[in-house]
Amino acid sequence: MRSPIQIVAVLAIGAVTGLGATYWSVSSGWQPGVVQVGPWAAPGTRLGGADPYALALVARTGDVPLGAGEGILFVAVADSSGRPLSGACTYAVTGSIPAGRAWTLTLSDREHRLVPNPSNRHAVTSANVLRPVSGPATIAVASDPQPGNWLPAPADAPFELALRIYDTPIANAVSSLRPDALPAIRRLACR
Amino acid sequence: MTGRRHIILTLATGLVLGALVHVVAILAMPRLGSSSAYQRIVATSPLAATVLFDTEDGAVRPRFADPTVEMSACAFDLSRGPYKISVVTRDLVQSLAIHGEFGGVVYALSDRSAARGGIALTLMTQRQLEAAQAREEEAPAGELRVPLARPRGLIVVRAHAPFVSQREEARALVSSLSCQPQ
Numbered sequence: 440m441r442s443p444i445q446i447v448a449v450l451a452i453g454a455v456t457g458l459g460a461t462y463w464s465v466s467s468g469w470q471p472g473v474v475q476v477g478p479w480a481a482p483g484t485r486l487g488g489a490d491p492y493a494l495a496l497v498a499r500t501g502d503v504p505l506g507a508g509e510g511i512l513f514v515a516v517a518d519s520s521g522r523p524l525s526g527a528c529t530y531a532v533t534g535s536i537p538a539g540r541a542w543t544l545t546l547s548d549r550e551h552r553l554v555p556n557p558s559n560r561h562a563v564t565s566a567n568v569l570r571p572v573s574g575p576a577t578i579a580v581a582s583d584p585q586p587g588n589w590l591p592a593p594a595d596a597p598f599e600l601a602l603r604i605y606d607t608p609i610a611n612a613v614s615s616l617r618p619d620a621l622p623a624i625r626r627l628a629c630r
Numbered sequence: 631m632t633g634r635r636h637i638i639l640t641l642a643t644g645l646v647l648g649a650l651v652h653v654v655a656i657l658a659m660p661r662l663g664s665s666s667a668y669q670r671i672v673a674t675s676p677l678a679a680t681v682l683f684d685t686e687d688g689a690v691r692p693r694f695a696d697p698t699v700e701m702s703a704c705a706f707d708l709s710r711g712p713y714k715i716s717v718v719t720r721d722l723v724q725s726l727a728i729h730g731e732f733g734g735v736v737y738a739l740s741d742r743s744a745a746r747g748g749i750a751l752t753l754m755t756q757r758q759l760e761a762a763q764a765r766e767e768e769a770p771a772g773e774l775r776v777p778l779a780r781p782r783g784l785i786v787v788r789a790h791a792p793f794v795s796q797r798e799e800a801r802a803l804v805s806s807l808s809c810q811p812q
Contacts, residue, residue, distance in 0.1 A: 445640050452644025457651025464656070488734035491656045497733035498660030501667045503692040503703070503786050506738020509725035512694055540740070541723045541790050543698050551693045561697040566792035601694045605723050605790060606740040 465495060477618040478521075479513035479602060485610065510539065510605035511613060516549075516597075518624040524600065526592040528629035529581040532600070534622030536575075539607030541565045544578060546590050547599050554598065556591035563588050575622070600624065660732035668731045668784045672705045678713070678809045680704050682801070700789050700800040704809035708781035711812045712754040712762075714773075715785050718806040719744040722799065723790040728753070731782040743774075751776050752812075785809060 463469070472483025472490035483493030484504035497504060505512055517523050518530060536542050543564045548554050553561050563578050569588050570576045579585035582594040592598055602621070609616060660666065664673075675681050683691070683701035692701070706713045717726060719741040726749050727738035743749060750773040754762065759777045769775045787807045791800035 445636065448640050449644045449647060452641065453647025453651050456645060456648030457655065460648065460652045461655040461659075464652075465659070484735075487736065488730060494732070494734050495656055495659040498663050498666045500693060501665050501670045501691075502733065503667045503701070503727075503729060503784070504735060506725075506727040506735035508738030508740060509727055509788065514694065541792065543696050543790070543792070545694075545697060547694065553695075553697055562792075564698055564790075564792040601696075603694075603696055606725070606742065 464492060465499070468496065470496070474613045474616075476513065476613070476616045476621050478515040478517055478519050478624045479621045480515070481511060481513050481613045485511055485613065505603070505610075507610040509610075510603055510607060511610040513602045513604075513621060515600045515602070515624055518626045520626065522626060524580075524592075524598050524624070525595070525629070526582045526598060527595045529579065529583075529585070529627045530592075531625045531627055532578040532580060532590075532622045533625065534575050534619065536565070536602070536622060537604060537607060537609045537616070537620055539565075539604035539609070541606070542602065542604045544590065545601050545603075546580065546592060547601060548593065549597055549599060551599065551601075554591070554593045554596075556593075558584070558591055560589070560591055563590055578622075580624075595630075660734075663732075666731065666733045667703070667729060667786075668705055668733075668782065671703060671784065675705070677705050677707055678811055680805065680807045680809065682805060696790075698790055698792050700791060700797070700804045701786060702804035702807050703784050703786045704807060705784055706753060706782065706809055706811075708753060708755050708758065708778065712752050712758050714808075714810045714812060715751040715753060716748055716806075716808045717787050718748045718803055720747070720799070720803060722796060722803060724803060725788045726751075727786045727788075728776070728778070729784040729786055730780055736778065736780075736783065737776060748806075750774065753778055755781055 470483045474481045483490035543562045545562045568576045578588040580590045582592045724741040728736040752775050787804050789800035789803040791797045
């Protein structure tokens, strides 16, 4: 027979570890449903209500994530070599983008907000991207103006890149994407 | 039992209980809060009203809001009856999604599902659907009947305007979202 001390101990351990794990996973934003494709991460929100950690985050932040029938969002916080993206460096985002009716590439700060810039450029899209005669398009990401496709970056501040592909069959098959299915983010030079 | 086995058993039982507590807490969290998109919208707008999103300001701002996409939403509550939802579709890439009261996408479709220049849905609870079928009411042609497990949620509509000149049209399209309680 268990003693009262044992029962109290079991309850205490249960409460502390259970609530502690909950607090930790919520405050650190731990998302087990995230799928990594090269430098790009697809959030667990793409699974709708199937990922309870993503759902808890959506409920707290009042987010309205994309459903799989609408499209898919990928976010990169580091380049293809794993180094955090910074406005002190120049990057080239190169590579083919999976088929969809449209895609947009945008830059945001670490709070997921658009960064004001003098050119008022915030997105490169499948409709206005300049493509070379052959091969995939390259988008330059830098704080100084670049020729061709250029997405302005905040000088010397960390940033994130968001790639959204709309109306695409890959939204339901993200975990089967190869790492090179999405563009590489190559760091060219840093100040 | 020896003292050490007591301790190990207590620890193991405590950890199992902890795992259960954690699972229950994570599953319950969305229902305990009041900051889901649905809750934020009904706090400031009446049910069935079409609310336009602003990508920078506003009570509801999706994380990673796309500056080329205009969005609008309406909140619904099926407790009093079904809702008829419609939105006009044209040549921009558009989509419509149904979000739950506490977050999470329930259904999502693109304007490729549109018929005759728009998307038309009737949202019903399972009970309301069975009642309509018992009355042998046929859904009008081109209208989709969507049975929902939960009565409250959001319709969210998007229109992608890659060129600034299309912004006005995108706003007009998402403003055409109509949610009518029946």
